[in-house]
Amino acid sequence: MPSHTRIAVFGGVYNNYLALEAALRDARSRGVDAVYCLGDLGAFGPHPDRVFPLLRDHGVLCIQGNYDNSIGEGLADCQCGYTDPRDNYFAHISYEYTFNHTSLANRLWMKELPQQRRIELGRYRLLLCHGSPRKMNEFLWESTCPTHFLDHLATTHNADVILTTHTGVKWQRRLSHDRHFVNVGVLGRPENDGRTNVGYAILTANPNFEVEFIPVEYDYRRLAAEMREERLPLEFVETVMTGWWTTCLEILPSKERRRGRY
Numbered sequence: 001m002p003s004h005t006r007i008a009v010f011g012g013v014y015n016n017y018l019a020l021e022a023a024l025r026d027a028r029s030r031g032v033d034a035v036y037c038l039g040d041l042g043a044f045g046p047h048p049d050r051v052f053p054l055l056r057d058h059g060v061l062c063i064q065g066n067y068d069n070s071i072g073e074g075l076a077d078c079q080c081g082y083t084d085p086r087d088n089y090f091a092h093i094s095y096e097y098t099f100n101h102t103s104l105a106n107r108l109w110m111k112e113l114p115q116q117r118r119i120e121l122g123r124y125r126l127l128l129c130h131g132s133p134r135k136m137n138e139f140l141w142e143s144t145c146p147t148h149f150l151d152h153l154a155t156t157h158n159a160d161v162i163l164t165t166h167t168g169v170k171w172q173r174r175l176s177h178d179r180h181f182v183n184v185g186v187l188g189r190p191e192n193d194g195r196t197n198v199g200y201a202i203l204t205a206n207p208n209f210e211v212e213f214i215p216v217e218y219d220y221r222r223l224a225a226e227m228r229e230e231r232l233p234l235e236f237v238e239t240v241m242t243g244w245w246t247t248c249l250e251i252l253p254s255k256e257r258r259r260g261r262y
Contacts, residue, residue: 003120004033008214010200011038011065011130011165014188015045015098017054019198022218023187024058030202030214036117038165039065039130041110042098043078044188045223045240046230052106064113065130065166066137071099072111081137084250091248093233118159122205124180127159131166140164140183142171143255150181161209168192168248169256170199172211182211189236190243192252192260196220197243 008027013020027035037060042048055062064072066079078095082088102110115136117128132138133153140150154162154175161180169192170185184201185191191199197215204210224240235246244261252260 001118001120002034005122005206006032006202006204007119007121008032008035008200008202009038009128009163009184010036010187011184012040012043012168012186012188013037013051014040014043014186015048015051016188016198016218016223017045017047017050018220018223019187019216019218020051020054023198023200023214023216024054024060026214026216027200027202028058032202035060036119036128037062038128038163038184039063039113040067040165040186040188041065042067042071042102043094044236046226046232048098048102049106052109061117062113063117063128063130064110064115064136067095067098068110068113069115069136070095071102071107072113074107079137081131081139082248082251087248087250090233090235094236097230097232121161121203121209122207124160124205124209125158126161126163126203127157128163130164132164133157133159133162137166139167139251140181141167141253141256142169142173142183143253145181147173147175151175151179154179154181161203163203168245170201170213178209180209180211185213187216189239189245192243192245192256194243194261196241
């Protein structure tokens with residue numbers, strides 16, 4: 001099992017190779033031992049195949065998200081877990097674009113990614129997954145997950161720290177017996193807070209467990225221009241330019257949705 005003392009972790013690249021490049025450069029400047037990605041390499045943005053050389057060149061260790069599983073297996077949809085027709089409409093556009101613009105070699109590479117990883121960070125046992133340890137596309141929200149439930153997940157899955165993404169909104173909570181739950185957020189789009197930056201997390205055990213959420217500034221105007229050139233939905237472009245979500249809203253619990261504009 002790999003053992004580290006300081007790592008960088010992110011999820012939801014969403015084809016945003018410009019943010020990925022900026023985050024990797026920043027993480028390496030902070031002296032991390034390793035970089036991990038919790039999946040969903042595609043979706044939302046332009047030019048999927050520009051992501052993979054960056055991951056390989058920087059030795060990023062990835063797991064599958066629902067997008068990666070679907071594209072690798074050649075499925076008909078992204079397994080995003082949406083129930084609202086409007087959300088599913090935009091999810092279909094995003095998935096179809098990403099699937100059609102991802103090379104066969106990269107599809108096969110995603111197919112072989114593990115769905116979870118276990119590593120050690122100092123004295124802590126970490127479980128890395130996409131949505132939750134129970135289900136790849138499960139949404140775990142800060143406002144709807146009681147601590148006793150997260151404690152149960154940690155006990156059941158024999159972990160001191162559980163790392164997830166999938167929701168697009170970062171958060172963390174200290175659990176009992178010095179255990180922790182961390183949603184590391186996503187790199188691919190803003191966090192529905194009116195800011196154009198994205199972000200990742202640095203985790204340290206020296207000796208105690210610490211989390212630092214790192215904001216990442218990147219050329220979002222260039223990304224938006226490339227999205228327009230690729231004829232991706234203007235709703236996606238608006239999110240990149242304003243920092244407010246215009247899609248995937250119905251899945252948000254009321255507390256998280258009230259933080260946004262829509």
